[in-house]
Amino acid sequence: MPVQKLDHVNVRTSDxxxxxxxxxxxxxxxxxxxxxxxxxxxxxxxxxxxVVHLIETVDSPPDYRPDQRLEHFALSATGLGDFLAHLRAHKVAYYCRVLPDFDIRQVNLHDPDGNHLHVDFPPDEDADLSDYDGT
Incomplete structure (x- = not known):
C-alpha cells in the first residue's frame, strides 16, 4: 500500500x-x-x-520554535502571472525561487498565523519573479 499523495494539512488557529x-x-x-x-x-x-483543515484554539498558536518540525506545506498550481498579480492586489507579501535542477517556479508566502506555504508552478510558466513586500 504505497503512499500516493498529500491529502490535507491540519492547522490550529486562534483566528x-x-x-x-x-x-x-x-x-x-x-x-x-x-x-x-x-x-x-x-x-x-x-x-x-x-485540502486545508482548520481547528480553532482558545490560545494563540505558539510562534515558530527551533524544535518545530513542520516548516511549510506546498500546493501545485498553474497560472503563475495571474497568481502573483492576485497576491499583489491583496497586498500579500511573497518571495519567489526557481528550484535548481527542477526549474520549478516557487512562490513562498505566509498565512495570517505565520504558517509558511509555497505554491509550485511548472517550468514553462514565465512571470516577473521579483519579491513583493506586501505594500
Missing part, C-alpha cells in the same frame, strides 16, 4: 475567521462540508478535495 478569509480570498479555496466535530473549525476545498 478562525481570518484564516478562512485568507484561504478563500487569497488562495481561492472554497469553504465546504466538515464532519460534526465537537470543536470549532473549517475545511477548505480545492475542487472536491478538502
Amino acid at each position: 478562525l475567521p481570518g484564516m478562512i478569509d485568507f484561504y478563500q480570498r487569497v488562495m481561492g479555496m472554497k469553504l465546504g462540508a466538515r464532519p460534526g466535530f465537537d470543536f470549532p473549525g473549517a475545511w477548505l476545498y480545492v475542487g472536491d478535495q478538502a
Whole structure:
C-alpha cells in the first residue's frame, strides 16, 4: 500500500475567521462540508478535495520554535502571472525561487498565523519573479 499523495494539512488557529478569509480570498479555496466535530473549525476545498483543515484554539498558536518540525506545506498550481498579480492586489507579501535542477517556479508566502506555504508552478510558466513586500 504505497503512499500516493498529500491529502490535507491540519492547522490550529486562534483566528478562525481570518484564516478562512485568507484561504478563500487569497488562495481561492472554497469553504465546504466538515464532519460534526465537537470543536470549532473549517475545511477548505480545492475542487472536491478538502485540502486545508482548520481547528480553532482558545490560545494563540505558539510562534515558530527551533524544535518545530513542520516548516511549510506546498500546493501545485498553474497560472503563475495571474497568481502573483492576485497576491499583489491583496497586498500579500511573497518571495519567489526557481528550484535548481527542477526549474520549478516557487512562490513562498505566509498565512495570517505565520504558517509558511509555497505554491509550485511548472517550468514553462514565465512571470516577473521579483519579491513583493506586501505594500
